[in-house]
Amino acid sequence: MTPVNVLQLDGEQIKLAIQKDGRLTEATLQLLRTAGLQFESAKQRLFSVCRNFPLAILYVRDDDIPEYVADGVADLGIVGQNLVREAERPVEELLPLNYGHCTLMVAVPRESHIQAVEQLAGCKIATSYPVTTRQFFQERGINVDITTISGSVELAPTLGVSTAIVDLVSSGSSLKLNDLVPLESVLQSQAALIANPTTFKDEQKSIKSIILNRLLMRLNGVINARSYKYIMMNAPREALPSIVELAAGMHSPTVLPTADPDWISVHIAVAEDVFWESIEQLRSLGAQGILVSPIEKLFL
DSSP: OOOTTTHHTTOOEEEEEEEESSTHHHHHHHHHHHHTOOOOTTOOSSSOOOSSSEEEEEEOOOHHHHHHHTTSOOOOOEEEHHHHHHHHHHOOEEOSSSOEEEEEOOOOOOGGGGOSSSGGGGOOOEEEEEEHHHHHHHHHHHOOOEOOOOOOEEEEEEEESOOOEEESSSSSHHHHHHEEEEEEEEEEEOEEEOOOTTTTTTTTGGGHHHHHHHHHHHHHHHHHTTEEEEEEEEGGGHHHHHHHHHHSHHHHHHHEEOSSEEEEEEEEEGGGHHHHHHHHHHHHOOOOEEEEESSOOOOO
16 A cells, blocks of 8 residues: 655645735634644744645745746745736636635725715726726726825825725725725635646646645635534434435434434534524424534535
8 A cells, every 4th residue: 555655755745825924824824734734833934844744835925926826936825816816827716715805895085975986987096906906997997097005005095195995895994994985896805725727737747736636625624614513403303304404515414313212313514604594493393402513624
């Protein structure tokens, strides 16, 4: 039998670029560690080599990640979809990671009384995302003057630099603090795993493809687990068909006998986004002793 660590013995590894310090850093490090990867923290390092997996982690500026991946400096990258679109580099998105959610939004001062983006025709728009912003207004047939600002974009209207801004919004607190109101969404974004489009398609690099598939399995196991809750309960036997419907998309629930022949013990996984509705339905079906647990890993 081929030893598990043969890939490491071959000297092959893949390089993953992640944000060194910023909005996605902590969540990215947590994802990788939850996926079982053992490595040193970034701190002053430029890279870390995993001790138990053929992966090297490069710590870089998030703006540079699409460029590094497209040029083959890194095989993979974890970066916001907003930066991938802005960079316009030939990379392939492999997997949305379900964290770092934000919206690229057109916003205007509250006192401007502007209610539609069409009213911005001929106006100055300040943004750190000129490419995406230009595409948005061109698609709408609206001619605007775009001013590129590297930071503190929300201050631009107050300083008289622009009439409106296009900036990332997570909670909306920064907009409120600067008396800005959202006008229209430009782009929905989250963290994603991206890849060089040729690295894993070359037959001579089949070992890297195997490593990638192993990594994707781990990441999917973590991401899937975050989307579900594990529920154990006692329920009337007659309620089983209705309970099975609640587990739609998963395999048949686990059903165990109890001391009472009219009752069964049922174990199911329920999607997080319908969790509370599912609990209400289970209770209405007569389920009792409902126990809910987080799932550490889930392989579908």
